[in-house]
Amino acid sequence: MSDNPSTPVISVVIPIYNEAENLPDLVGRVGAALERTGKPFELICIDDGSRDDSAHILAELAASTPWLQPRYLIRNYGQTAALQAGFDIVRGEYIVTLDGDLQNDPDDIPALIEKMEASPEIDMISGWRKERQDAALSRKLPSTIANRLISKVTGVSLHDYGCALKVYRREIIDRIHLYGELHRFIPTLAAEAGARIVEVPVKHHARTRGVSKYGIDRTFRVALDLLLIKFLMRYLHRPLHAFGGVGLWLLTPGILALGWLGILKLLGESIGGRPLLLVGIMLCLMGVQLIAIGVLGEILIRVYHEPSGRDLYRVREAPRPRAQSSR
Ligand code: UDP
Ligand code: MG
Numbered sequence: 001m002s003d004n005p006s007t008p009v010i011s012v013v014i015p016i017y018n019e020a021e022n023l024p025d026l027v028g029r030v031g032a033a034l035e036r037t038g039k040p041f042e043l044i045c046i047d048d049g050s051r052d053d054s055a056h057i058l059a060e061l062a063a064s065t066p067w068l069q070p071r072y073l074i075r076n077y078g079q080t081a082a083l084q085a086g087f088d089i090v091r092g093e094y095i096v097t098l099d100g101d102l103q104n105d106p107d108d109i110p111a112l113i114e115k116m117e118a119s120p121e122i123d124m125i126s127g128w129r130k131e132r133q134d135a136a137l138s139r140k141l142p143s144t145i146a147n148r149l150i151s152k153v154t155g156v157s158l159h160d161y162g163c164a165l166k167v168y169r170r171e172i173i174d175r176i177h178l179y180g181e182l183h184r185f186i187p188t189l190a191a192e193a194g195a196r197i198v199e200v201p202v203k204h205h206a207r208t209r210g211v212s213k214y215g216i217d218r219t220f221r222v223a224l225d226l227l228l229i230k231f232l233m234r235y236l237h238r239p240l241h242a243f244g245g246v247g248l249w250l251l252t253p254g255i256l257a258l259g260w261l262g263i264l265k266l267l268g269e270s271i272g273g274r275p276l277l278l279v280g281i282m283l284c285l286m287g288v289q290l291i292a293i294g295v296l297g298e299i300l301i302r303v304y305h306e307p308s309g310r311d312l313y314r315v316r317e318a319p320r321p322r323a324q325s326s327r
Contacts, residue, residue: 010041011092015082019100020053021209033106044069044086049076080183095168104165105203112167123195127165127202142219154188239297243290251287
């Protein structure tokens with residue numbers, strides 16, 4: 001793009017939470033790696049409300065490092081919000097993310113950028129920690145299961161969803177919007193936004209300084225987020241089909257049961273003491289409520305689309321004509 005050093009071609013985004021011991025090394029190594037690409041770059045470090053000295057160290061480093069852009073969040077929002085805070089200010093054409101603990105290797109970045117440049121058909125490269133240096137039982141096993149499950153459920157098949165080292169084309173970052181803890185599902189969100197993704201093996205190191213910010217409870221949150229993602233992928237734009245569908249399955253037998261009891265009543269039987277009466281009423285109530293929730297969902301999704309001007313679909317350029325036809 002431009003040769004002006006003030007407009008970076010590569011923007012690196014790193015969330016930072018209590019990584020004071022890693023910061024000087026991190027900034028130095030990312031800088032050295034990016035200088036090898038020969039392209040103007042910026043390093044956006046988001047201090048996610050660190051309680052240690054990270055913010056001060058960042059500010060000090062930034063004073064003497066023109067390409068370092070720190071941003072400081074007022075409290076600890078979590079990795080997802082920190083990443084989005086970085087995505088919101090990126091200026092480059094290629095966006096790189098990695099962790100701030102040097103478990104990812106900055107030296108991998110130039111090759112990834114090169115691959116991206118050489119392959120116009122790729123929009124996103126996801127790192128794959130083929131030889132992962134984390135505890136086997138508490139980290140690697142849950143992660144293997146999660147990767148299989150997420151790949152199967154979302155249809156976006158990757159070996160390593162959890163690798164933070166990723167490279168994106170800018171359009172993809174502009175199209176996705178993170179919230180909650182959905183940074184783990186960026187590949188799914190990106191694929192939904194039309195990204196073509198490849199996985200490339202990258203180096204991985206054990207954490208040598210600082211501590212991991214996550215424990216085993218992350219497994220459960222990932223499982224819930226997976227449910228959410230699946231639901232959003234399938235029903236975000238047609239909630240009535242999700243809730244109304246179940247509603248109809250309950251309402252129909254409910255009406256049949258009450259109808260049947262109504263006929264018996266007309267024939268002179270007493271129905272007041274029959275359990276079926278209660279079942280019928282319950283089914284009808286639940287069915288009607290679920291359908292109403294579905295309709296509410298439909299209204300919400302209209303509110304969601306209309307003022308925001310979010311696109312319902314996105315078109316791509318026409319495919320190039322095949323071989324010339326003889327006329
Ligand atoms: N992180 C963050 N906010 C948080 C938790 C983590 O910005 O609330 C950052 C953290 O500093 C690191 C990255 O997210 O750069 C990944 O965290 P960590 O290395 O603890 O995760 P793990 O590698 O253990 O999965
Ligand atoms: Mg880590």
